[in-house]
Amino acid sequence: MPPSIDRTSAGDPARTLELLWRSRRERPPGRGPRKTLTVEEVVAAAVALADAEGLEAVTMRAVAQALGVAPMSLYTYVPGKAELLDVMLDTVFGQMPRPDLSGLPWRGRLEAVARDNRALFERHPWVAAVSTARPPLGPGLLAKYEHELRAFEGLGLTDVELDDALTFLLGFVQSSARSAADVRASRGEGTLTDEQWWALSEPLLAEVLDPGRYPTASRVGTAAGQAHNAAYDPGHAYRFGLRRVLDGLGVLIDRRAREQAGTPPG
CATH class of the missing domain: 1.10.10.60 (Homeodomain-like)
Incomplete structure (x- = not known):
């Protein structure tokens, strides 16, 4: 089940x-x-x-x-x-803010949509855990949907692609919010901070992790742990992931622009 x-x-x-x-x-x-x-x-x-x-x-x-x-x-x-x-x-x-995004470049508009949704999940953490596969079709959701779709205006996407792109963006933000909530919960349950946990774990891990057997895991894991002072940094993961989401959408947006201009695919 x-x-x-x-x-x-x-x-x-x-x-x-x-x-x-x-x-x-x-x-x-x-x-x-x-x-x-x-x-x-x-x-x-x-x-x-x-x-x-x-x-x-x-x-x-x-x-x-x-x-x-x-x-x-x-x-x-x-x-x-x-x-x-x-x-x-x-x-x-x-109750979400709906600022005028018309003067921003498309990446700025999408970053604002992501930022407003991330703020929503921070104000109301329970929202990130709710499945909206069948959304509540009320005035609040429809006003939110209308506002966020307009962030994609003028990019040459079809109506279905508009919905797909927005769903893709919001899905990333919601998943990121769930991960951040898990980290906050684990911090609340434990007695050690992430930095303290990593400081204790790193030397112990060095004793058992064989670089000869796990060369890539040893190198990358050590570098990431030292960079974040933890096994996972939700803020870093959000910033990195959002850039990759926008990069991916940028490929589609550029393709549609070339098609509309009659430029052969490069």
Whole structure:
């Protein structure tokens, strides 16, 4: 079986869309619980809980406790946790900055998109762990998608390539954010800093690592460890990876420019 992970659009599609777009008609007064909150307040409490304790801490009971209401009363506002997760994600997407990128060269525009998404994952680390293969089709996500697609305008890409290129870029940023979160978690669990761990490990490794048997691993591993004072540096990995992602997209962009100019492939 596939691993259990949090996914968007796992709830009822119709009820989720109604909630995302706040299009649900007001129910006539009845015998149910009287509304004392708003959907926005429920979502804000859930996001704050996820930011502080992780997405696994977000239960209907925990959110209700944070708001000082009975757990069953939350179902007046959201059908369940699956739908709540979609609105949480769409809300933080909607809060992202959308600066004017039109005056920047294409690499600068894409770097800005990557930077804004990396900042999102730093503000809300739980977002990086959520699968959006079926995205929450709310106003926050669509505004984000529109803004980020415009960073690729004028580059000669087809519509499908626009979506592919953006997905490729954002996939790298999300993967990088997950790795950075893993490093932060390991640092929080251990008593040694990365520098202390490497200082203790390097001489021990030198005793057992045979350069004659593992010449490349010995040379490269030692150089990388000394450069980063650790086995892995998430900041360096992000900067290196982003440059390679943009280099790869640059090949496609240059190819499309040559095709439009009628220049034979070089």
